[in-house]
Amino acid sequence: MKSIKTHYIPNSALLFIIVSPFTILFYATYVFNPANAGNLFLYAFQLTGDIIAISIVSALWLTILLDLFQPQHFKKDYSYRDAWVKSKKPTVDVLMPVANEAIKVVEKTLINVIAMDYPHKTYILDDGHSDEVKALAEKHGAHYISRPKENKRHAKSGNLNHGLQFCKGTYVAVFDADHVPKKNFITELLPFFENEKVGLVQTPQHFINTDNYIASGTAQAQDIFYKYVQPAKNSYNSAFCVGTNMIYRRSALTDIGGVALRDHSEDIWTSILLHEKGWETIFYNKILAEGVAPETIGSFFRQQNRWSRGGFSLFFTHNPLFIKELTLDQRLQYFFSNIHYFSAFTVLIFLLFPIIYLLFGLHPMDITNSNNWFIHYIPYFITVYFLPWFLLGTIKMSTISTSAASFAPYLKAFVSVALKNNYKWVATESKSKSVYLLMSDIWPHVLIIVLSILAVVVGWYNPNDVVTTAVSTFWVLLNSYVLFLFIFHGVSKKS
């Protein structure tokens, strides 16, 4: 027997579980009381921002809490036996979708994929039609498959399905070009498939390039997901595929007609299809592959944009809350993951409020008695803003910085989902040298920074309320510093 869950909950996380309902309710009684409203137009935005923020934090709170009460309750009788693997000797194919990533990255992954100790066949699925990759495959003895150019649809999912036609193994492992598996990856995961209902075993994405500012921010934000959220989802049979570092059961894939054909986020759609058909998924919380998180603004925004597009399109076209085939637990868990991307609105609203106050003297709340506002806001603010500190024990400036800055790709995704624009897949770390227009991505951040500085000047021109002006100035400067750090590190990395 082997435990599926290999993490413990630190005391600070328990503190968060106990304290946050009080701080949130205390704040909510103030904010949701219309008698405390200031400018009504801004108050409507304040409500929107707070409802989103409180929903997301409450969803996380509830997920962790439920998992505390009933960890892995549905997998009580899951056994983990190497003996089964040894007697059955199931066949495994490893698929490596490639799309214009740098050849060095591909080679490093390929070598490590081939070096895994369980016998397997390796397939490189090249969507970039690169002769270099073809030569690489031949050199290391991997099968090289490339889709005909005229038949290139549905990006990675199309590529995977095309590759699946050529391999016949009972199990299929998938690695992105920038995720390097450890030797024992297959050996560790395969025993879970003894249970015939299991269709997918997923391991965390782990990023090793944390010396880079943006990557370390992404990595820490991901830590919350893989330390708390996925294990909890695992307890409710709703752990979902994250696109790499996992093994599918081939018959499960056949059952749902292959990997879901989507232009992006095929991973979560495939998971939903599996769950709809009654398959079970396992999240095995052990790092068995090491990946590289995006290091530049461009690649970070591309990745975030793709993820949030997945979230929004799922929310609006196939809202998991209303999928009848899923259990209520699964519906809630998918829904909780979905709403995360709406945080972009909250971030933008609260970035703009202090600027609006300094410029126009308008405040969403009635601040004639400012004490009241502070007393209710500060405890809530601490629980929400320092949430990574509670859950992970540390909080990095890069985490705050990258999560604040990612409102832009989220909103961009929201707009294009709303307008039903088609998505054009570009791999996160694409080496294709089509020139990248940096400012097209970060103009909102630059605008906020410049406006902040000017707002401070305008705000201190005979201020009506010195205290509120001082507090707004603090916010404006802190926010622009956080955004500045993101741009500064992103740009200096680029060169």
Added chain:
Amino acid sequence: MSKFVVTLLNISIIALVVIVAFGISTYALSKKMTDYNNATGVIVGTIDKKDSIIIAEARGNVSKIYFNEGEKVKEGDKIVELINPELDSKIKVLSAATNNLSAKTELAVASQAAQQLEIVSPVSGYVSEVNYSEGETVNPSDRLYTIYTNEDTRFYIELSDQEYKQVMNLDSITAYSERLSQFVELNFSNLSPDKKINPDDKESKIGVFFTLKNKDDGENLLHNEEMTLLLDEKKEFTSKPFDVINGVWSKILSVD
């Protein structure tokens, strides 16, 4: 696209962003300035006085009214005299029969009642209403006079948020009575304002009461009379933002 074009595009987007930011903040600043200059600097409020009602305690005919409407009254001034001929004759009869004990008691009661025919003002202030004229008959608990007292003279004013904050920042609050050509210094009666008037209204106002710093000023002011609140420190307030910061520091360090 060549590298040069990309750099050019990046720079032009930055330039556009900066121009937009400057545009927005220039608009905000000019709006703030015009709002400030357009503020009249004076806001009209009203004097609020407590009225004191003088009631007759005995029956009688009004023989003399000492004060007319609008006239000033001091505490202890005789304001009305009543006569009651029945009572007078009764007193005469009773004082003749001095040996009778019950007559003595009755006499005491009657003279007490006779004293109540002379009415004295319990407060200082001015007369706002006289309800009877000489010769008329008055019954007990009839209202004879209404006097606005000098005690608790207050000044009531409705301020917008902006004006309220401005007033809060003043070192001394002064109002001006045009009728008397007189300045009146005011105090906040309590620091937290009354509830907003018409919370549904877009420009809802805050009602604030002030008391007079110098109580003697209240003597000459009439109830419901208008006075203008002066925001005279406005000039000092506008041109020197640094004074505000200095003010805060001196408050924190309590230099003065």
